[in-house]
Amino acid sequence: MWRLLPRDTRLLIIVVGVCWLALPVGAVDSGQERSSLELLGRMAKALSEREYEGTLVYLNGHQLSTLRIAHRIDGGQTRESLLALSGPIRAVARGHQSVTCVLPDARAISVPRHPASAATLHSGALDIERLRSHYLIHLLGRSRIAGRDTRVVGIIPRDDLRYGYRFFVDEETGLPLKTDLMDSAAIPIEQVMFTEIEFLEEADKQALVSTPERTRPVAALSAQTATSTTPADPSKIVDAAPWHFTALPAGYRLVAADPPRAQAEAQVEGGRRWFMISDGLSTVSVYVEPDQEHGFTGYKRVGAVHAAGRLVDGHQVTVVGEAPLPTVQAIADALRTQP
Structure with a gap:
């Protein structure tokens, strides 16, 4: 029954x-x-x-x-x-x-x-x-x-x-x-x-x-505030170039990314980027950086947080969020460089 x-x-x-x-x-x-x-x-x-x-x-x-x-x-x-x-x-x-x-x-x-x-x-x-x-x-x-x-x-x-x-x-x-x-x-x-x-x-x-x-901290590093669009307004588009996401899990979409200044610096420093994917409640962060020799690949879990790592076109991609493993894995697999 x-x-x-x-x-x-x-x-x-x-x-x-x-x-x-x-x-x-x-x-x-x-x-x-x-x-x-x-x-x-x-x-x-x-x-x-x-x-x-x-x-x-x-x-x-x-x-x-x-x-x-x-x-x-x-x-x-x-x-x-x-x-x-x-x-x-x-x-x-x-x-x-x-x-x-x-x-x-x-x-x-x-x-x-x-x-x-x-x-x-x-x-x-x-x-x-x-x-x-x-x-x-x-x-x-x-x-x-x-x-x-x-x-x-x-x-x-x-x-x-x-x-x-x-x-x-x-x-x-x-x-x-x-x-x-x-x-x-x-x-x-x-x-x-x-x-x-x-x-x-x-x-x-x-x-x-x-x-x-x-x-007490001995130093504080300056940091740019991440810019985001309101998830309720689908007309606003977050710039992810030169990256893009293919089919994301149902209900999830790109809602935030580095501010323009950080994007410009990323091009000089080798392409470090940050994106946020959300379904309106759950959030998942995506970090992209030049591949190091011993980059993280595979999956890990700490409590409710899952992390997935993979290599994409010479970059280390790390996806972290309070979401089930299949969701984190699918988001990691969806990231591509634009042709």
């Missing part, structure tokens, strides 16, 4: 089962769908406008980490810092133009800031109509996170090319206080949850989580 049910129906049943919440009595109707879409829209708005700091836990498999986060909006731009409270001392500062990581040995690494995925609680516009083509979106009930009331929305993939999500959205502010990233069986792969959070209405907007003195 179970195997005779449509896949979408089985996934929805699993999601409801593993989430200890109780669904409201009654069938899921168009009104409930509208409510779930409105909740997602409110969440996206809150992520781009709200300032906060707090403590969160990150669970990946059997590995649990505790982090301190501070999130500010400065002139419409996001600034954020993360400090590990458990394990080796680590810190990440995400600014307007770059992301700086401080490692346990006090080394600092700065890289260009690229858009983040939905599972990491970062801001970004959600293309609701586009999501509906590839995900089922339903309200799953209510819960309490960090002592606050939340409404839970499930985003369930219609195929095996993307992961699913559960967002526990704060009823008062619209911020997601917990995010579950789920596999095709609706089993959480990664979970991020606030244990306490403070919303900063009048707080000092210059204050970020302080980094211990012995781990």
Whole structure:
């Protein structure tokens, strides 16, 4: 009987089962769908406008980490810092133009800031109509996170090319206080949850989580901000020349690339490029650089993140993202140089 049910129906049943919440009595109707879409829209708005700091836990498999986060909006731009409270001392500062990581040995690494995925609680516009083509979106009930009331929305993939999500959205502010990233069986792969959070209405907007003195970066490398088009506007085309993507996985498309200045520098430096592929929720990054003698080929996995590497016309192509392996592999195989 179970195997005779449509896949979408089985996934929805699993999601409801593993989430200890109780669904409201009654069938899921168009009104409930509208409510779930409105909740997602409110969440996206809150992520781009709200300032906060707090403590969160990150669970990946059997590995649990505790982090301190501070999130500010400065002139419409996001600034954020993360400090590990458990394990080796680590810190990440995400600014307007770059992301700086401080490692346990006090080394600092700065890289260009690229858009983040939905599972990491970062801001970004959600293309609701586009999501509906590839995900089922339903309200799953209510819960309490960090002592606050939340409404839970499930985003369930219609195929095996993307992961699913559960967002526990704060009823008062619209911020997601917990995010579950789920596999095709609706089993959480990664979970991020606030244990306490403070919303900063009048707080000092210059204050970020302080980094211990012995781990402060000794230098910060300048980086160009990656430019992107709004996924909801298909009329905008991202320039990938001299590269192009052939058939991408269903629902995925090129939404961002290096800014023009970085593209010009890439030609001088031998063709280093970066692209972002997205289905409107899941994101995958593609890195292209001149082939080194011992380049990465094949596939690797760390938690929900898959990586694929291959050689294309004398260049090392590395594809990394929180997406199933077949999706990452297909994106890697789709990259070509223009004839």
